Amino acid sequence: MYAERAPGHGLRAIEAARRALAAQTEAGHDPRRSADVNGARGEAISEGHRRNRSWAREHPDQRDKAWFKREIAPRLDAFSLKEIGKATGLSLATCSRIRAGAKVPHPRHWEALLALIET
Secondary structure: OOOOOOHHHHHHHHHHHHHHHHHHHHHHOOOOHOHHHHHHHHHHHHHHHHHHHHHHHHHOOOOOHHHHHHHHHHHHHOOHHHHHHHHHHHHHEEEHHHHHHOOOOOOHHHHHHHHHHHO
């Protein structure tokens, strides 16, 4: 059983984390901007682009974004971000944007999402 938390606990924790990050940034130690982090981020982005290009070559007749927004997106509300992430391999932040309708994922993820909503 989870212990009850005071109202606003999560918001206070987020604000404390933001203040700590701002202090680190001001001191010149922003962990988001290190060479290692930037290199890893760049490699992850490049790998995603490679996967997308490879998928597009193998699937020339893909559906359009309107199909995704009509057939899949409305049904994602029934699933947690963790379930969507597990199905697609995408980050929880990306899954949140997809479920909210703010982002359409690359078509290579559509089959996994279709399988999820049809379970």
